[in-house]
Amino acid sequence: MHDSSAKKSLLIISRQAPWAGPSAREALDIALAGGAFDLPIGVLFLDDGVFQLLPAQHAGAVQQKDLSANLQALPLFGVESLYAARRSLEERGLSAAPLSLTVECLEDAALSVLIDRYDQVITL
Numbered sequence: 757m758h759d760s761s762a763k764k765s766l767l768i769i770s771r772q773a774p775w776a777g778p779s780a781r782e783a784l785d786i787a788l789a790g791g792a793f794d795l796p797i798g799v800l801f802l803d804d805g806v807f808q809l810l811p812a813q814h815a816g817a818v819q820q821k822d823l824s825a826n827l828q829a830l831p832l833f834g835v836e837s838l839y840a841a842r843r844s845l846e847e848r849g850l851s852a853a854p855l856s857l858t859v860e861c862l863e864d865a866a867l868s869v870l871i872d873r874y875d876q877v878i879t880l
Contacts, residue, residue, distance in 0.1 A: 763794070763795050763796060764796075764875040764876055765798070765873070765874045765875045765876070766790055766795055766797050767797075767799075767800060767873075767876070767877045767878070768783050768786055768787050768797065768798070768799045768800070768878050768880065769799075769800045769805075769871075769878070769879040769880070770783035770801050770805035770880055771802050771805045771880065772804055773805070773807040774807060774808045775807075779880040780808050780823060781823060781826070783799070783805075783878075783880040784799075784823060784827065784830070785826070786880075787799050787830060787833075787835050788826065788829060788830065788835070790835070791830070791833030792833055794834060797834075797835045797837065798835075798837035798838070798839065799830065799835060799837070800839045800840070800841070800862075800867070801838075801839065801840040801841070801844070801859065802840075802844055802867075804848075805844070806840050806841070806844045806845050806850055807848070807850075808827065809827075809840060809855040809856055809857055809859065810853060810855065810856065811854060811855070811856040824856060827857055828856070828857070830857070838857055838859040838860065839860050839861075839862050839870060840855075840859040840860070840862070841861075841862060841864070841867060842863055843863075843864055
């Protein structure tokens with residue numbers, strides 16, 4: 757018997773660089789809102805989304821808001837399942853870079869397993 761009151765888990769796949777428009781901020785806003793409502797949420801940084809994990813973003817230079825405070829707030833809102841695609845990091849020369857958040861780096865095969873674990877997936 758399926759309990760319809762069970763909380764649905766949500767994976768947010770953030771694929772945009774922080775300076776590429778509002779998508780990165782929207783992904784973080786959804787994660788923070790869901791965390792505030794105690795939903796089981798994960799965030800996967802994929803493709804250019806891995807650029808969000810770099811410290812010392814100079815967002816003002818491209819007339820965007822700095823997302824580092826939003827990123828640092830994720831664990832405070834109970835969003836602790838944070839992942840990055842290893843290939844995305846490697847393709848952008850970031851595999852050895854210090855990241856602003858602790859994330860679990862996943863190989864390609866593990867990405868599909870991760871996505872299948874969640875009830876709902878949003879890609880921004």
